[in-house]
Amino acid sequence: MSRRPDRQLVRGLQQRDEDAFEEMVETYQHRVFNTIYHIVGDREEAKEVTQEVFIAVFKHIDSFRGDSKFSTWLFSIATNRAKNRIKYLSRRDHKQHQNIQATTESKFDDNPDSVGHSSAKPDEEAMGRELEEVIQAGIESLKEKYRTIVVLRDVENLSYKDISEALDVPEGTVKSRLYRARSKLKSYVQEHYES
Amino acid sequence: MATDFNISSPDHDGAGELSEREYLFNAYLEGNLTEEEREKFDERLEDDSSFRREYEEFxxxxxxxxxxxxxxAPPDMSRNVRRRIRIRSGGSFFADTSIQHSRNFHEVAAVAMMVVMASTYLVMGVPPDRGLENVERKGLELPPRSRESAPRRGHAPSDSPDQP
Structure with missing residues (x-):
């Protein structure tokens, strides 16, 4: 299905056109959900936050002036909401993340093609999964400002410019935080994946 | 070296130092090295096994x-979001396109009918009321007595039991 350009989509949203809203959600839901999931680290929480993000987009669409790309504005809302959720959960001493094994199972259920382990040997597959789990846990161990950047850059492949606009920090800061985030992540993985 | 931050100084976010190697690995992976720096990096990868191993791990x-x-995202994401919007807004958040379209159609039809009637009125004028003409004509032909005794609207006829 061909999709209308973001500018037309925004106009439709500003006119409270439900079709435009549905199209916007269909277009961005997986990217937004994936980003929030890797920041928050819990599928149910990510589902809730993603819904809140789209509600916020519709509620505040009149304040979108078009200075940045719509997707950048959307990611800005998504990362802010995800950060707020992390703070909320930490205030509640929310320590329990979704069972990693169950998450991995659901990954295969939701998007079997993206994993691409079908041809791997069982032991390689298990090692791959273990590394994924350790890396995801490592991301969750990062401070929120590093976590957000490493997810936007390495998971979502956003440019420095887009990340800079979404997080409202200079590009140099994006780069320095990214470098440090990766170094911390590497230390975490070395510590937890030696076996 | 192509850098816009000092690797030996603490990050202004208080994250501590970044080693030169870590900086180089990042810059290499991000394509942030100059051509010359990249060539030197590649040479070092070949010559220095410790450097290479550390890079591979990174x-x-x-x-x-x-x-x-x-x-x-779950398959029901869009439906759930719209449902929540409807609940929060008491059902008035979206412009209801289906009702809007239906209302527009009826409005257009009504206006069209009014235009047709107005045009007919202008072209043909007011149609004569034949029934009224007949009544008046007949009324003129009636004898005076009969006309007086003719029952008027809202009044009982002259031969009613109430009359003396």
Whole structure:
């Protein structure tokens, strides 16, 4: 299905056109959900936050002036909401993340093609999964400002410019935080994946 | 070296120092080295096994993040979001396009009918009321007595029991 350009989509949203809203959600839901999931680290929480993000987009669409790309504005809302959720959960001493094994199972259920382990040997597959789990846990161990950047850059492949606009920090800061985030992540993985 | 921050100074966010190697690995992976720096890096990778091993470990982690399985949103995401919007707004948040379209159609039809009637009125004028003409004509032909005794609207006829 061909999709209308973001500018037309925004106009439709500003006119409270439900079709435009549905199209916007269909277009961005997986990217937004994936980003929030890797920041928050819990599928149910990510589902809730993603819904809140789209509600916020519709509620505040009149304040979108078009200075940045719509997707950048959307990611800005998504990362802010995800950060707020992390703070909320930490205030509640929310320590329990979704069972990693169950998450991995659901990954295969939701998007079997993206994993691409079908041809791997069982032991390689298990090692791959273990590394994924350790890396995801490592991301969750990062401070929120590093976590957000490493997810936007390495998971979502956003440019420095887009990340800079979404997080409202200079590009140099994006780069320095990214470098440090990766170094911390590497230390975490070395510590937890030696076996 | 192509850098816009000092690797030996603490990050202004208080994250501590970044080693020169870590900086180089990142810059190499991000394509932030100059051509000359890149060539030197490649040479070092070939010559220095410790450097190469450390780089491979670093790259494995970065690749691991980049290749994390993508999470798909639940299939009912759009429906759930719209439902929540409707609940929060008492059903008035969206412009209801179906009712709007239906109302527009009826409005257009009504206006069209009014235009047709107005045009007919202008072209043909007011149609004569034949029934009224007949009554008046007949009324003139009636004898005076009969006309007086003719029952008027709202009045009882002259031969009613109430009359003396």
């Amino acid at each position: 790259r494995e982690v970065v690749d691991g993040v980049r290749n994390l399985p993508r999470q798909s």
